[in-house]
Amino acid sequence: MNTKEYKNPIPTVDAIIQRRSEILLIRRKKGPFKNMLALPGGFVNDNETVEDAIIREVSEETTLEIKLLDILGVYSDPNRDPRKHIMTTVFIGEINGDNTIKAVAADDASEIVWIDLASVEKYGFGFDHKKIINDYKKWKLGRGTFWSSKN
Secondary structure: OOOOOOOOOEEEEEEEEEEOOEEEEEEEOOOOOOOOEEOOEEEOOOOOOHHHHHHHHHHHHHOOOEEEEEEEEEEOOOOOOOOOOEEEEEEEEEEOOOOOOOOOOOOOEEEEEEEEHHHHHHOOEOOOHHHHHHHHHHHHHHOOOEEOOOO
């Protein structure tokens, strides 16, 4: 019997949700990056697809129901999360139904923050979320996919 222990990255998901010129962010309730801005998202549960995971996570953190539009990319830099090697699949989504539905902070989020996409550089973010948001800005211009080391 092979007793080799595997040390695999842990899968997570994140979402970019844009309404008009703003994107939805949460203020993190817990560490790492407590009180910092981040994209809504979290860990993929056992027996759950990444698509189901991001819909669940957005609902848990913001009370919003979303529809997935595309995948921005996969971010797997081993240093993107101080806890351990955690990789994320980033989805682009939109709010189901009426765009005026108010998001409510819940679960791991202490606050919902909408920021203008053009003002991203003014803010500090947890994890590699500023890079992800800047990649989204490039995606809006020419589509394509992105990953941790793509320039």
